Amino acid sequence: MSTTIANATTDHPQTVHFLGSLLTFRARAADTGGTFSIVESCSAPGAGAPPHLQADAEAFLVTEGSFEFMLGETWRRCGPGEFVYVAPGVVHAFRNAASTPSRMLIINLPGGPHENFFKAVGEPVNAEPPVFPPMGAPDVAYLTTEAERFGITILPTPHH
Template structure:
């Protein structure tokens, strides 16, 4: 896949990939390129990794491309494979994780754009866009993550039991 994104003026820019909690997120379209309408990220998730339970003010959708993801939506669990689509309305408790033994890949779209990409810019570590290997995991800085989440209208929820 091409590692560039098209700007509104016709120029191209390098895609940016961020690592966060075992996820490699490559932004294929940013809010600035879509007039604020949406952002689009390709997400490669390590086995056992994913996102913590949360809600948000923006809309979110996932399209699984490779592997499997386990989605939690309002307390209900759903296993999704290639071609499966999940829509998350604003303020809906949700999370995802890769239950498999190899990396899984999906596309994530957020409407409007800006909230999620701002959050990931604040908490993610920039990595080479061509990388498919996951950096070593260190314990997350929960206070920093929670503060960034709050700034971008994301509410972290306690883990489900």
């Protein structure tokens, strides 16, 4: 068995802007033999992910601020230190519920599909300082089509 030690400072992690969140790739599928990937998300107030589901598992660890998570039809507000696990096939969404940027770690198991989707649709940016580019209305048809390529199904947004 081989062991790899990756250092984000020297490996120059890539960051992309996607739907009001800055996504910094901290552990890529290529770094973990495809086992998992970790993305650090810094989300603008009100920003997040629309309802979606996928075949991979996803987990979230809030590190700063506050997020609201939708799991099925239930919403749950989470703060620093709180963890949310989403089993494959479960409809879920999230949004920053704070009036300032909020941060969390997003873990995908296995690594690859979400990471590749974010890279395909995200706009490369600098992560520090966290400056959110101006955002227009998203191209829903394009995002939905791209998501399907990576096994992710984007669903209509419910009223909350």
